[in-house]
Amino acid sequence: GQNIDQPTEMTATEGAIVQINCTYQTSGFNGLFWYQQHAGEAPTFLSYNVLDGLEEKGRFSSFLSRSKGYSYLLLKELQMKDSASYLCACLDSNYQLIWGAGTKLIIKP
Amino acid sequence: EAQVTQNPRYLITVTGKKLTVTCSQNMNHEYMSWYRQDPGLGLRQIYYSMNVEVTDKGDVPEGYKVSRKEKRNFPLILESPSPNQTSLYFCASSSLGTSGGATTDTQYFGPGTRLTVL
Numbered sequence: 001g002q003n004i005d006q007p008t009e010m011t012a013t014e015g016a017i018v019q020i021n022c023t024y025q026t027s028g029f030n031g032l033f034w035y036q037q038h039a040g041e042a043p044t045f046l047s048y049n050v051l052d053g054l055e056e057k058g059r060f061s062s063f064l065s066r067s068k069g070y071s072y073l074l075l076k077e078l079q080m081k082d083s084a085s086y087l088c089a090c091l092d093s094n095y096q097l098i099w100g101a102g103t104k105l106i107i108k109p
Numbered sequence: 110e111a112q113v114t115q116n117p118r119y120l121i122t123v124t125g126k127k128l129t130v131t132c133s134q135n136m137n138h139e140y141m142s143w144y145r146q147d148p149g150l151g152l153r154q155i156y157y158s159m160n161v162e163v164t165d166k167g168d169v170p171e172g173y174k175v176s177r178k179e180k181r182n183f184p185l186i187l188e189s190p191s192p193n194q195t196s197l198y199f200c201a202s203s204s205l206g207t208s209g210g211a212t213t214d215t216q217y218f219g220p221g222t223r224l225t226v227l
Contacts, residue, residue: 040221042221044218089152096154097216099144
């Protein structure tokens with residue numbers, strides 16, 4: 001079956017760095033997305049990776065290893081507004097999106 | 110402004126009373142979909158549509174209907190709601206990928222509809 005695993009919850013300190021991991025098993029693979037979702041709000045796009053390696057966008061970076069079925073989202077210089085859930089999603093061989101349950105990130109002062 | 114709108118944002122109803130949640134996008138997107146989100150389960154796709162008059166079941170279609178008569182609108186219909194359909198619902202749209210199905214471009218989500226069925 002198809003499966004995406006992410007930690008349920010993580011806690012980090014303001015100003016620090018946090019890495020949120022995502023492992024996936026899907027029928028084929030056409031890329032991986034990361035979305036941010038604040039409580040009660042809609043998800044918003046953060047990144048898309050289809051090739052191995054690290055993509056950096058300001059304070060946020062996303063890494064992909066296709067051979068390991070693994071990705072991570074790296075958040076640097078954490079701010080209180082980064083408190084949110086982070087959703088990992090994969091496009092399978094039929095270009096259907098498979099979503100993880102999300103990781104709730106709590107930032108403490 | 111590019112956006113996906115949903116109405117209503119909040120709805121409390123009773124078992125068996127038919128309801129419709131509307132979804133509209135102004136980006137001329139071909140691909141639209143409906144999700145429900147429940148604690149600990151993440152986003153689960155209910156139905157999706159790749160163009161006008163083309164709809165397909167997602168992972169959890171039971172108890173729901175959709176229609177796509179116009180490109181911009183994709184209403185979600187609950188003919189006989191039940192308490193297990195209490196959830197947070199999101200509509201999303203995107204351009205259609207060149208290989209069909211969801212695109213590698215971003216999905217734009219509506220603000221969500223919080224539905225409670227008593």
